[in-house]
Amino acid sequence: MHITRAMMNPLISPGQVSPSSPDLRVVSAFNAAALTWGDETMLLLRVAEAPINVAPDEVAIPIITLGPDARPNITIHHFHKSSPGLDLRDPRGIIYQGEHFLTTISHLRLARSSDGGHFTIDSAPALFLSENYEEYGIEDPRMTLLDGRVYITYTAVSRNGVCVALASTTDFQHFTKHGLILPPENKNVVLFPERIQGQYMMIHRPTGGGLGGLQMWLASSTDLLHWGAYRPLMAKRLTMWDNVRIGAGAVPIRTSAGWLEIYHGVNAEHGYCLGAVLLDLNDPSLVLARSATPLLSPETEYERSGFYSDVVFTCGATVTQTPLEGEVVQIYYGAVDETTCRVDIPLADILDHLLTPVPLGADFLVLA
Amino acid sequence: MHITRAMMNPLISPGQVSPSSPDLRVVSAFNAAALTWGDETMLLLRVAEAPINVAPDEVAIPIITLGPDARPNITIHHFHKSSPGLDLRDPRGIIYQGEHFLTTISHLRLARSSDGGHFTIDSAPALFLSENYEEYGIEDPRMTLLDGRVYITYTAVSRNGVCVALASTTDFQHFTKHGLILPPENKNVVLFPERIQGQYMMIHRPTGGGLGGLQMWLASSTDLLHWGAYRPLMAKRLTMWDNVRIGAGAVPIRTSAGWLEIYHGVNAEHGYCLGAVLLDLNDPSLVLARSATPLLSPETEYERSGFYSDVVFTCGATVTQTPLEGEVVQIYYGAVDETTCRVDIPLADILDHLLTPVPLGADFLVLA
Numbered sequence: 143m144h145i146t147r148a149m150m151n152p153l154i155s156p157g158q159v160s161p162s163s164p165d166l167r168v169v170s171a172f173n174a175a176a177l178t179w180g181d182e183t184m185l186l187l188r189v190a191e192a193p194i195n196v197a198p199d200e201v202a203i204p205i206i207t208l209g210p211d212a213r214p215n216i217t218i219h220h221f222h223k224s225s226p227g228l229d230l231r232d233p234r235g236i237i238y239q240g241e242h243f244l245t246t247i248s249h250l251r252l253a254r255s256s257d258g259g260h261f262t263i264d265s266a267p268a269l270f271l272s273e274n275y276e277e278y279g280i281e282d283p284r285m286t287l288l289d290g291r292v293y294i295t296y297t298a299v300s301r302n303g304v305c306v307a308l309a310s311t312t313d314f315q316h317f318t319k320h321g322l323i324l325p326p327e328n329k330n331v332v333l334f335p336e337r338i339q340g341q342y343m344m345i346h347r348p349t350g351g352g353l354g355g356l357q358m359w360l361a362s363s364t365d366l367l368h369w370g371a372y373r374p375l376m377a378k379r380l381t382m383w384d385n386v387r388i389g390a391g392a393v394p395i396r397t398s399a400g401w402l403e404i405y406h407g408v409n410a411e412h413g414y415c416l417g418a419v420l421l422d423l424n425d426p427s428l429v430l431a432r433s434a435t436p437l438l439s440p441e442t443e444y445e446r447s448g449f450y451s452d453v454v455f456t457c458g459a460t461v462t463q464t465p466l467e468g469e470v471v472q473i474y475y476g477a478v479d480e481t482t483c484r485v486d487i488p489l490a491d492i493l494d495h496l497l498t499p500v501p502l503g504a505d506f507l508v509l510a
Numbered sequence: 511m512h513i514t515r516a517m518m519n520p521l522i523s524p525g526q527v528s529p530s531s532p533d534l535r536v537v538s539a540f541n542a543a544a545l546t547w548g549d550e551t552m553l554l555l556r557v558a559e560a561p562i563n564v565a566p567d568e569v570a571i572p573i574i575t576l577g578p579d580a581r582p583n584i585t586i587h588h589f590h591k592s593s594p595g596l597d598l599r600d601p602r603g604i605i606y607q608g609e610h611f612l613t614t615i616s617h618l619r620l621a622r623s624s625d626g627g628h629f630t631i632d633s634a635p636a637l638f639l640s641e642n643y644e645e646y647g648i649e650d651p652r653m654t655l656l657d658g659r660v661y662i663t664y665t666a667v668s669r670n671g672v673c674v675a676l677a678s679t680t681d682f683q684h685f686t687k688h689g690l691i692l693p694p695e696n697k698n699v700v701l702f703p704e705r706i707q708g709q710y711m712m713i714h715r716p717t718g719g720g721l722g723g724l725q726m727w728l729a730s731s732t733d734l735l736h737w738g739a740y741r742p743l744m745a746k747r748l749t750m751w752d753n754v755r756i757g758a759g760a761v762p763i764r765t766s767a768g769w770l771e772i773y774h775g776v777n778a779e780h781g782y783c784l785g786a787v788l789l790d791l792n793d794p795s796l797v798l799a800r801s802a803t804p805l806l807s808p809e810t811e812y813e814r815s816g817f818y819s820d821v822v823f824t825c826g827a828t829v830t831q832t833p834l835e836g837e838v839v840q841i842y843y844g845a846v847d848e849t850t851c852r853v854d855i856p857l858a859d860i861l862d863h864l865l866t867p868v869p870l871g872a873d874f875l876v877l878a
Contacts, residue, residue, distance in 0.1 A: 235720075242720035275741075278721070302742045303722030322740040325696065325727055327718035349718070350695035352603075352610035353646070354671030359693055368736035372690040373643075374670045 143491040144467070145438065150259055152444055152481030153474075159189055160265050162249060165216055166191035166204065169246055170449055171263075172476030174253070175285040176392070176458030177292065183460055184314060185253040185261060185474060186268060186283045186294065187482060190246035193218045201228075201236060204247040205278065206271045214271050219243075233450060234479070244299065247271070248279040252314060258460070258472055258484065269309060269317055275300045280307070284457050286333040286393050288342070293366065295331040295344070298322065306331045306346065308366065323369060330358075330389030333366075334401065334426065342366050343426060345375060345403065347389035356387035358405065360427055376419065376429055383409050383436050384417060391416060392459035392473065396423070399493050400430050404473055406455050407436070413452025415439045416475065420496050431496035438475070438485055448478025455479075461489065511859040512835070513806065518627055520812055520849030521842075527557055528633050530617060533584055534559035534572065537614055538817055539631075540844030542621070543653040544760070544826030545660065551828055552682060553621040553629060553842060554636060554651045554662065555850060558614035561586045569596075569604060572615040573646065574639045582639050587611075601818060602847070612667065615639070616647040620682060626828070626840055626852065637677060637685055643668045648675070652825050654701040654761050656710070661734065663699040663712070666690065674699045674714065676734065691737060698726075698757030701734075702769065702794065710734050711794060713743060713771065715757035724755035726773065728795055744787065744797055751777050751804050752785060759784060760827035760841065764791070767861050768798050772841055774823050775804070781820025783807045784843065788864050799864035806843070806853055816846030823847075829857065 156168040170190040177184045193202040203219040221228055221238060229237035235244045250269040253261040269280060278299040286293050291310050294317075298307040303326025311317045324331065330347035337343075341362040349355060357378055362371040378385050384407025394401040401421040408414050417433030440452040456475040464470050469489040477483045524536040538558035545552045561570040571587040589596055589606060597605035603612045618637040621629040639648060646667040654661050659678050662685075666675040671694025679685045692699065698715035705711075709730040717723060725746055730739040746753050752775025762769040769789040776782050785801030808820040824843040832838050837857040845851045 237720070299721065301722060302725065302727075302745075303716060303718045305740065321738070323738055325692065325714065325729070325740045326716045326722050327695075328693065346693065348671060348694045350671045352605070353667065354669060354694050357670065359670075361693070363736055365736075368731055368733075368738035370689070370691055370736035372673065372693045377670075 143437075143495055144488055146486045147442065148259060148484040148486070151442070151483040152477060153259060153484055154185075154187065154253060154261055154263065154482035156480065159187070159251065159263055161191055162189070162267050162270065163191075163216055165194060165218065166247075167194050170476075170480045171251070172479055172482055173282045173455055173457045174474050174476070174482050175283040175294065176460050176472075176474045177285040177287065178460045179254075179292075179314070181256060183255045183258045184285070185255075185458070185482065186285055187251045187253055187263070188248050188281050188283065188457075188476075189251045189267070190248045190279075190479075192246045196220070199223050201230060201245065203236065203243045203245065205243075206247060207277065208272070208274065216247075244278050246279070248281045250280055250283050250294075250296065253482075258462070268314070269294070269296075269319075273298070273307075273319065273321075275302065275305055275307065275322055277301065282329065282457055284332045284393055286335050288333065288335065288366075293333055295323070295333060297329045303327055304329055304349065320367060323367060324361075330391075332390040332393045332403070334394050335396070338424065338426065340364075341371075344369065345390040345394070345426075356389075358388055358390060373427060375421075375427060376432070378407075382434070383407055383412065383415055385409050391456035394421070394426075395459065395461060395471065395489075397489060397493065399497065401426055402471075402489075402492065404437070404456055404459055404471075412436070412439050414455050416454055416456055416473065418492055418496055420493075433496065437487065437492065437495065438473070440477075442477075444481060444483065445477045448480040450479035453478050454483075511805075511863055512856055514854045515810065516627060516852040516854070519810070519851040520845060521627060521852055522553075522555065522621060522629055522631065522850035524557075524848065527555070527619065527631055529559055530557070530635050530638065531559075531584055533562060533586065534615075535562050538844075538848045539619070540848055540850055541650045541823055541825045542842050542844070542850050543651040543662065544828050544840075544842045545653040545655065546828045547622075547660075547682070549624060551623045551626045552653070553623075553826070553850065554653055555619045555621055555631070556616050556649050556651065556825075556844075557619045557635070558616045558647075558847075560614045564588070567591050569598060569613065571604065571611045571613065573611075574615060575645065576640070576642065584615075612646050614647070616649045618648060618651050618662075618664065621850075626830070636682070637662070637664075637687075641666070641675075641687065641689075643670065643673055643675065643690055645669065650697065650825055652700045652761055654703050656701065656703065656734075661701055663691070663701060665697045671695055672697055672717065688735060691735060692729075698759075700758040700761045700771070702762050703764070706792065706794065708732075709739075712737065713758040713762070713794075724757075726756055726758060741795060743789075743795060744800070746775075750802070751775055751780065751783055753777050759824035762789070762794075763827065763829060763839065763857075765857060765861065767865065769794055770839075770857075770860065772805070772824055772827055772839075780804070780807050782823050784822055784824055784841065786860055786864055788861075801864065805855065805860065805863065806841070808845075812849060812851065813845045816848040818847035821846050822851075
């Protein structure tokens with residue numbers, strides 16, 4: 143398989159992104175939705191920001207409150223690191239006296255490129271926090287072109303939970319928010335780029351309690367706002383590379399062999415990896431093939447150490463026709479929850495990887 | 511307030527219910543949906559069954575598998591109580607090497623009465639496990655009459671999670687299952703008994719992870735199958751009787767003052783209690799009043815000790831016109847996750863309890 147990381151990786155680093163407020167600094171620009179739009183590649187970046195001027199013995203939590211005119215106000219809460227009941231083990235959030243807070247606050251920012259490598263990043267947010275269900279941030283967008291409109295699914299975080307919200311645009315200048323489309327706790331939603339048997343469809347990743355959880359499900363809709371027909375799609379595989387958690391990544395790509403979904407899987411040894419699954423074109427609940435090994439694992443320095451180490455995570459891919467390799471899938475991915483990178487893999491290679499019979503090892507027998 | 515527990519409580523005990531299979535014994539008949547149907551009160555009981563012939567040093571887990579004809583087969587898994595990695599602390603379930611299993615398996619059974627006190631219990635299940643999403647049982651139903659059809663929302667449990675499913679009937683003889691209407695993890699769904707502003711509405715209780723969770727939300731639908739417009743309704747109150755978890759109980763009752771919802775709240779001292787909340791008739795997201803103290807707490811012997819001690823929990827109530835007290839709310843409730851009981855409270859007393867201003871103590875000031 144020809145796996146080519148972009149020479150210029152990381153393509154986008156936090157230092158290239160201007161903060162949304164003088165009280166904040168950009169710590170990450172990652173997990174970007176991707177869409178081919180005219181002659182350009184559009185990325186919708188997740189930009190995570192943290193408070194400035196934090197004393198070394200303190201941790202600071204940014205929280206957005208909405209004023210009467212729905213204008214967001216940033217409040218910074220400072221905690222002394224030695225405060226009783228403060229849990230600092232995860233750099234992404236703290237737990238204080240049983241309540242969870244995020245150490246950064248995310249919004250969505252546009253970047254565009256004519257070559258898929260050099261990106262011009264907007265100086266202001268495309269989508270910012272404006273609803274109560276977004277008070278802790280908006281994260282990990284995916285973009286899908288449907289009926290001439292670009293639909294954006296994203297994670298909306300508030301004190302009431304981690305939910306999935308929908309927004310849309312037709313011009314990347316004016317955005318409309320459509321509210322929550324899934325209750326807590328859920329994330330990693332991708333919309334299929336066309337109706338299937340007359341229905342809109344999504345893959346989602348409920349984050350449940352003791353039973354199930356951290357696995358991929360399907361749902362259907364006739365209006366994109368109301369969803370039903372919930373059914374499990376695929377589970378973790380307890381003895382393979384995706385044994386801790388899985389979730390959809392890029393929007394499904396139509397191929398002659400089926401819907402190609404690039405997803406993330408986590409294992410204790412390698413962290414967040416990317417793999418692929420092939421779903422039946424007419425009934426995506428049928429899994430035709432699934433990566434026996436990851437397509438991409440954290441291996442380079444920029445994928446192995448940073449804000450959250452050992453992470454490659456995708457929210458979007460594009461497909462480009464090339465003279466030598468035919469269709470190439472360009473997977474944009476966040477590295478270590480900090481930067482935006484790209485890896486190119488010929489579509490034919492991914493399909494070979496999926497459809498070549500795997501030698502029947504013990505793992506495969508157990509899970510076939 | 512006149513709170514009258516039925517003299518005959520418990521009205522239904524597990525010993526009165528015949529098992530669904532010779533391999534099982536009935537351990538609980540509780541958490542019943544309730545509906546006035548012609549001249550009768552219909553209860554749809556949750557019947558929980560456990561394996562028979564379990565050695566004293568073993569715990570046994572019943573699991574339903576569906577045969578090729580969708581006929582359920584019961585498989586009993588035995589675990590030695592001293593097995594490494596076995597967690598037996600909760601009588602409702604075990605955790606074995608990180609996986610959760612239930613110690614009982616539940617189905618739904620009809621009981622009917624002409625006086626709301628003496629019930630005739632069907633000898634066979636009304637709704638049994640027949641879908642993959644029901645393999646660990648179906649639990650805690652609520653019944654709502656809408657457009658001439660009785661809709662049943664219930665908790666469907668499987669290895670893939672705790673979800674909410676919908677079924678319906680027009681005659682209590684033939685039941686149709688409509689599939690999952692909410693993804694995991696969610697439960698405690700009640701449908702409002704009429705459309706509001708043209709929409710069907712529900713209260714639900716997502717069971718999330720770190721943020722939010724165990725609080726009550728609204729959702730809307732135009733077809734009862736696809737749901738959206740998710741929004742938080744009410745939170746736990748950290749210094750009051752409902753500070754650990756809350757969830758909808760009976761189907762909302764239309765009153766002149768608003769929708770009356772009897773809900774459960776949990777606190778460490780008293781266990782599961784029942785209280786009330788009044789919601790605006792035209793916009794149920796507006797909370798007009800909420801119990802400062804419980805309507806019903808576990809106090810009697812049959813509410814204090816049993817399968818899961820200190821629980822009163824409702825899935826249904828009826829309203830009866832009486833000569834002396836006017837409209838009386840008859841709340842059917844499960845006691846200690848084991849029996850079915852009833853408590854009667856005049857509607858006027860509940861509304862007084864809700865609408866009388868509470869002296870402003872510290873708790874109230876904090877949470878107003």
